[in-house]
Amino acid sequence: MSDGTSRLEPVALAAHSRRIVESTAFSSAVFCLIVGNACLLGIETYTGAVHQWREELKLAEHLFLAAFTAEILLRAAACADRPKEFFRDPWNIFDLAVVTLALTPFARENTTLLRLLRLARVLRAARFLPQLRIVIVAVGKSLPGTASFVLVGALLLYVYAMLGWVFFARADPEHYGSLGRAALTLFLLITLDGLGDAVRGGLAVSRWTIVYFASFVLLGSFLLVNLLIGVVINSLEEARELEEEERAHETAAPPGGPEEARAVLLARIAAARRALDEVEAGLATAAGQDHPLRRPSPPGASVPRGPS
Numbered sequence: 200m201s202d203g204t205s206r207l208e209p210v211a212l213a214a215h216s217r218r219i220v221e222s223t224a225f226s227s228a229v230f231c232l233i234v235g236n237a238c239l240l241g242i243e244t245y246t247g248a249v250h251q252w253r254e255e256l257k258l259a260e261h262l263f264l265a266a267f268t269a270e271i272l273l274r275a276a277a278c279a280d281r282p283k284e285f286f287r288d289p290w291n292i293f294d295l296a297v298v299t300l301a302l303t304p305f306a307r308e309n310t311t312l313l314r315l316l317r318l319a320r321v322l323r324a325a326r327f328l329p330q331l332r333i334v335i336v337a338v339g340k341s342l343p344g345t346a347s348f349v350l351v352g353a354l355l356l357y358v359y360a361m362l363g364w365v366f367f368a369r370a371d372p373e374h375y376g377s378l379g380r381a382a383l384t385l386f387l388l389i390t391l392d393g394l395g396d397a398v399r400g401g402l403a404v405s406r407w408t409i410v411y412f413a414s415f416v417l418l419g420s421f422l423l424v425n426l427l428i429g430v431v432i433n434s435l436e437e438a439r440e441l442e443e444e445e446r447a448h449e450t451a452a453p454p455g456g457p458e459e460a461r462a463v464l465l466a467r468i469a470a471a472r473r474a475l476d477e478v479e480a481g482l483a484t485a486a487g488q489d490h491p492l493r494r495p496s497p498p499g500a501s502v503p504r505g506p507s
Contacts (some may be wrong), residue, residue: 216276344430
């Protein structure tokens with residue numbers, strides 16, 4: 200009996216905590232805490248406000264930290280019957296790391312690190328904004344394609360930077376006097392910033408430099424940028440499909456795992472039995488009122504039937 204009770208305790212704790220965590224009020228309260236934490240960080244950038252309300256701001260920071268600690272404890276309690284599920288969610292790991300580091304003495308003594316950790320709490324708003332969460336997942340999925348884009352862009356910059364050093368090193372050493380300066384100049388040209396001045400300076404050297412600038416703008420500003428946009432859009436579609444699959448899985452799957460589903464089923468069976476007993480008791484009472492002189496038959500006795 201004690202083993203059964205010890206098994207039901209984590210299930211009951213997880214079920215109760217899960218009802219709290221999955222409620223709309225809890226999500227709204229945590230989101231308001233994140234917004235309030237962001238406002239507190241903004242207020243602390245004003246020196247006058249810090250000097251005037253130093254103690255109040257410090258108290259507010261401690262209250263926010265206590266609230267975020269209680270939140271992560273509730274999320275952990277919601278997975279008390281299946282602890283591995285807690286660590287399968289990347290947001291849970293991120294929240295746990297931010298709260299745990301903020302509680303360490305090293306972080307409390309390091310003002311810069313503490314502010315960075317408090318700033319990281321603002322990023323947790325993405326957990327409660329599905330569209331923003333999709334964008335963040337898309338950015339993560341686009342990293343492999345972005346790495347290939349960076350390699351191609353670096354190769355293009357290197358080739359054109361060497362050509363620019365060959366063509367313009369003497370005429371414009373400020374922008375093309377070395378490989379690094381030429382690469383920096385061309386990197387800014389990808390954004391089309393200062394393109395007119397660069398073309399006019401090149402035309403002062405030779406009219407054929409227009410081919411150099413035109414080909415670089417076509418390859419760098421149009422081709423590479425459009426490729427990067429394509430990679431990001433493709434990753435965005437994958438992230439949106441993944442989000443829809445997770446929602447469908449959460450809707451179809453039972454929220455509490457097999458043990459809680461079994462407990463719920465047993466509770467429903469018990470409720471059905473109680474309802475059936477009440478119906479039988481009501482029928483017996485009604486039959487007794489209709490036949491006051493009739494005694495109930497003993498169990499197992501046959502009921503006489505009339506002539507057919």
